[in-house]
Amino acid sequence: MNTQKNVKIGFWGCPERTLVNELKSKYPNADWLDLDLDLNAPDKHILPESYCKIIKNIINNSLGMKDKLDIIVAPIGKDKCDSGWFAAQLLKDMGFEVIECINPNIDKKRPLVISTSNLPLYDKFNIIMNNIIDEKALNAAQCKPKFGFWGVPPNDMEILKLFPDETHVYGWTRCVERGTPADVAEEMYVEPDVPTVFYAQSFCAKCQLAKYLADKYNGLYIDIDDYATNSVRAKIEAFLRLS
Amino acid sequence: MTLYIDAGTTYSKIIADGEKLDFLPVKNENGFLYYIIPSSEVRFLDLKFKKSCGHMFSDENSENEIIALAQGCKKDIEPDSVVLDLGSRDAKWIRFKNGKFRDMDWNTSCASSTGATVEMLLKFYDLKTEDLKFNPEKYNVTCGIFGFEKIMDDISKGVNASDAVSKFVHGIAFNAWNFAKRPEKIYLSGGFCNNECFVKSLENYCDVVKLGRFKLCEGLIDG
Structure with a gap:
C-alpha cells in the first residue's frame, strides 16, 4: 500500500457513514474516488457488451488505475445491487483490496434539504453524491415541485439540465440524502400529482421498479445506456412541455 | 409562401399556405396545399420552412x-x-x-x-x-x-x-x-x-x- 499521505480509496454506492469515518480517521489524507462515475477509463471488456454502464465504470475505473488504487470500499447489499456484489467478487479475484460492506440503515433518516430545494437539478445530484464522503451541513431554499426526477445519478448527468429548478429528487438518490440507500419504501415514494420522469440505467435491475412506478403514477419511464441520444432528450423535453 | 415540413425518414410531408410547389399536391384544403415528397429530394429544393419537425430536417425553427x-x-x-x-x-x-x-x-x-x-x-x-x-x-x-x-x-x-x-x-x-x-x-x-x-x-x-x-x-x- 502507498504511504498514508497519498492513499487512494475507490468506492461505489453509498457506504455507511461509520465505515467512511473509520477510514477517514485511519487515512486522513486519502483521496476518495467515486468509481460509479464515467472517468473515461478504457473498456477492458471484462463485462458483457450489453451491461449496466455504472458497473462497467466500476470495473474499468478500477482496472484503469490498478497500481494507484489502494482500497475499494464496495457496498454489496440492497443499498447497491446484486451486480455490485458480483463486481466486488471480480475485483477481489483480480487482486484488489476490497472492503465489502452493507449499509442497512433505514431508521436514522436525515432531513431532506437538497432533494426538495430550488437548486438546479444537476447541482442537487452533485451535492447529494459529494456528501457521501465529505459530509457537510446542507442548506438550501425549498420549493414546491413542478416535476420529479426519480432514480440513481445517471451516467449521462447532462440530461439533468433539461429539467427546471423546481424539480424534486426521488428514488435512490433521495434515499442517499436521507442516509438510507437500502430503504425501498423511501425509494418507491413519489408524489402522485407531480409529473415525474422515472429513470434507470439500461440493464440495471432498477428498470423493473422504474417502469412499474412510471405506469402506476402516469410518469415517463426512460432507461439510457451510456449517453442519451437526441431522441431521448426530445422525449424528456416533450414530457416536460406537455405535462 | 409559407411552408411547413414534417421531414420523415422516408417521406416529407409539406403544407404550403398559398402558392404551389412544382409537385402534385395530394390534398387542397382551406387554402392549404398538402404534398408528400421523398425526403431524399427535399434537400435539393432550396425551400425555406417557417417551422419543421422530423429526423431529416433540423434548424432553429424545428419543433419536437x-x-x-x-x-x-x-x-x-x-x-x-x-x-x-x-x-x-x-x-x-x-x-x-x-x-x-x-x-x-x-x-x-x-x-x-x-x-x-x-x-x-x-x-x-x-x-x-x-x-x-x-x-x-x-x-x-x-x-x-x-x-x-x-x-x-x-x-x-x-x-x-x-x-x-x-x-x-x-x-x-x-x-x-x-x-x-x-x-x-x-x-x-x-x-x-x-x-x-x-x-x-x-x-x-x-x-x-x-x-x-x-x-x-x-x-x-x-x-
Whole structure:
C-alpha cells in the first residue's frame, strides 16, 4: 500500500457513514474516488457488451488505475445491487483490496434539504453524491415541485439540465440524502400529482421498479445506456412541455 | 409562401399556405396545399420552412415531434383519447384525459419494427402494399430481426411471401397496441394509415380512427 499521505480509496454506492469515518480517521489524507462515475477509463471488456454502464465504470475505473488504487470500499447489499456484489467478487479475484460492506440503515433518516430545494437539478445530484464522503451541513431554499426526477445519478448527468429548478429528487438518490440507500419504501415514494420522469440505467435491475412506478403514477419511464441520444432528450423535453 | 415540413425518414410531408410547389399536391384544403415528397429530394429544393419537425430536417425553427403531434391532432380527437403515430423509423403515442396530456411514450432506439422495415420487405419480395391482407396469425416481432427469420422460415416451407409479410405486419400492429398500453381505441397517425393490412390487424385489438399522414405538419401551423 502507498504511504498514508497519498492513499487512494475507490468506492461505489453509498457506504455507511461509520465505515467512511473509520477510514477517514485511519487515512486522513486519502483521496476518495467515486468509481460509479464515467472517468473515461478504457473498456477492458471484462463485462458483457450489453451491461449496466455504472458497473462497467466500476470495473474499468478500477482496472484503469490498478497500481494507484489502494482500497475499494464496495457496498454489496440492497443499498447497491446484486451486480455490485458480483463486481466486488471480480475485483477481489483480480487482486484488489476490497472492503465489502452493507449499509442497512433505514431508521436514522436525515432531513431532506437538497432533494426538495430550488437548486438546479444537476447541482442537487452533485451535492447529494459529494456528501457521501465529505459530509457537510446542507442548506438550501425549498420549493414546491413542478416535476420529479426519480432514480440513481445517471451516467449521462447532462440530461439533468433539461429539467427546471423546481424539480424534486426521488428514488435512490433521495434515499442517499436521507442516509438510507437500502430503504425501498423511501425509494418507491413519489408524489402522485407531480409529473415525474422515472429513470434507470439500461440493464440495471432498477428498470423493473422504474417502469412499474412510471405506469402506476402516469410518469415517463426512460432507461439510457451510456449517453442519451437526441431522441431521448426530445422525449424528456416533450414530457416536460406537455405535462 | 409559407411552408411547413414534417421531414420523415422516408417521406416529407409539406403544407404550403398559398402558392404551389412544382409537385402534385395530394390534398387542397382551406387554402392549404398538402404534398408528400421523398425526403431524399427535399434537400435539393432550396425551400425555406417557417417551422419543421422530423429526423431529416433540423434548424432553429424545428419543433419536437411529440409536441407537433399533440398540437396537430387535438381538434380531431375526443377528450379521452390515445393517439399513435407510427412512421418509418419510430412510434410515438400520447394519451389525453379530459382534453389534457396524461401520458406518452416514444420508442426512439429500434426501428426494426416500423415502416422502413415493411418497405424493405416489400421491395425484397417484390410486393405491393395492396398485396398484404390481414392474417389472423402473427409473428412475434418484439425484435424485427427475429421476425425476419420467421418470414424466411415460413417462405422456405412454401408459405406465400405476401402471407408471411402480412403476419409480420400483424405482429407490428400487436406491438404498437401493446406499446400504447392496450387502449380500446386508437387514433392512428402516419404512413401506416395507408396500409390496410396494418389497420385491419390493429382493428383486431381495438377500434381505429385514421388521422392520415399530416397531423404533425398541421401541428406546426397550430403551434
